Amino acid sequence: MAAAGRRRVTIKHVAREALVSTQTVSRVINERPDVAPETRQRVLDVIERLSYKPSALARSLIRQRSHTLGVVTAGLQYMGPARTLNGITAKAEELGYTLLLEELADFAYRDVEHILDNLLARQVDGIIWAVQEAGDNREAFTTLLDDFPVPIVFLTMHEVPGWHIITFDNYLGGRLATEHLLAHGHRCIGHIMGPATWWEARERRRGWEEAMHAAGLPAADGHCAQGNWSSAQGEQAFARLHQQFPEMTAVFVANDQMALGVLNHAHRHGIRVPEDLAVVGFDGLPEAAYFWPPLSTVYHNQSELGCRAVSQIADLVEVVEAAEAPRAQVTWLQPELVVRASSGGPLSNPA
Amino acid sequence: MAAAGRRRVTIKHVAREALVSTQTVSRVINERPDVAPETRQRVLDVIERLSYKPSALARSLIRQRSHTLGVVTAGLQYMGPARTLNGITAKAEELGYTLLLEELADFAYRDVEHILDNLLARQVDGIIWAVQEAGDNREAFTTLLDDFPVPIVFLTMHEVPGWHIITFDNYLGGRLATEHLLAHGHRCIGHIMGPATWWEARERRRGWEEAMHAAGLPAADGHCAQGNWSSAQGEQAFARLHQQFPEMTAVFVANDQMALGVLNHAHRHGIRVPEDLAVVGFDGLPEAAYFWPPLSTVYHNQSELGCRAVSQIADLVEVVEAAEAPRAQVTWLQPELVVRASSGGPLSNPA
DNA sequence: ATGAAAGCGCTAACAC
């Protein structure tokens, strides 16, 4: 395999063999009508015989359109980003785009410009920034975005006028979770949040806070602990929270993995779930249904998020193509509460 | 943003502004020595001022080298493929490669040729086939690979002479898990395997079988049930197995997610783990340490697998470049047993 | 219906 050296078959080879000019070959491969049927067939035969494949590179160069999208992601080892990417690839394939992938070494990666330059150098038609907002990792864009040569869609961040953004309503998710626990009669509801540097973590927390306040209940700082999304830190955060807020009868955890850590801690310390402690997670991992007890959670379809991103960027690319004025647009997607045993199940036996 | 229409800045613009030829600009951006310091500075200034970025497309075209790797994956919604991709992106970044990503709609996807053609049309320097072997999804390659224009590395498949393959030793993993259970005194050890169409599933099963046979014990068909890697089917497979093999005191489950299903079933039916049933999983998900009880598992570093793939393909690309004869090579990586409570912990209290 | 010439943005080979 890997027959080194052998030169690529080009349009010239085909033209020579078929005894036509390169333009005629070009017409054939682009399915232009103005080619005599027999010429077309002759060319097609040669193409087949030489197994000629047009160079997408050369085409992109001349057409100034690559049908390639740049995708920037981070944390592919985690479920969320991977599922989003999954949605992106599916939709991209459907719409005939190929993807250039860049993964940031970490969420707070600074050298945004370097990444974008590489993508632009490769003539991407548009960019999907699929990195969640964390820390000031949006900072660099504020100056970059004026006059940016291709459309760019951001995922999962707060609204900014003029930017194209697609995001789940994390605040709503937090409210749904908390209101569910309130409906079950809980009054002392704690929260384990993700890193406060993350927009999503802050939004989910805000949902918890406002739901509590709306019920006339406190959502004090002492009722909230912070973890880094991992089960290990979920467990530790809960241990702290349990000490500083012993009255707590329910906890809303900002993701399923940390919630798993909470369940683990509960088992180890004889805390019964949901009798002593009701738990609601966030994400809706398929596995959460098989935790013990099965975990109530806020489901958001992250694959769908990726699909939407591609659809929107594709739209924007066409719009730019047509030289229309691209309108900024923010799309909010809604998470859904999935009730299972860890929170006491559906509301049949309210406290 | 997205300033439509404005033309790309090219080397010509820079040349004109700097009052030099395009060649000189080319020399500057390629850091050739033979440019007068002041000329260089003048050019650099113009580059800066116009924020000129060389077109990687044009470069690839002329150099016949794109510094781009094609990556084909499938099932990014699952941890394994996503982690592998994570390793791939990290190493690719390190070695200065950009990635073109293709995700197959499913593992048994047939139209391999279409995928490869798209990658080749975009002049990738090499391809990483990161789709696990399942069904006959290697079939198409047997004819394609003679005379394939670029090097290609396969992940996770059985050995084939002449192919470049990097894979974990799943057979070894199956043996490690089973021998661990045997060492704990278990004699009736069941197995829940992945889909028999998957090479990995068959290898893990073979590890179980041979370990059992080596201990003079049976590994009958009735002692094995099949699932599709999901927790849901893990639970169901275990339910079946439990009925048809009631003597079973231990089970080796081919992945952690299915093992979670087993644990769930055990809780629901009052089966104590590990007292009544010892469980060992496979994969080594971080979450497995927080299952209840914490899950013993066979860890394989799938990110590392991706790293290796990039290293190897990069080597092969250089080799082809240097017109050396590329040698086929198979790399076996070794999984490790991680012992936790679900299998009775480290061997301190053998039966 | 087909071909010739020009050029996308860049670099290699040779001048001078």
Next chain:
DNA sequence: GTGTTAGCGCTTTCAT
């Protein structure tokens, strides 16, 4: 040191 010419593989005028 620097410019000229040619050409990577393709498409787009504009002839014929």
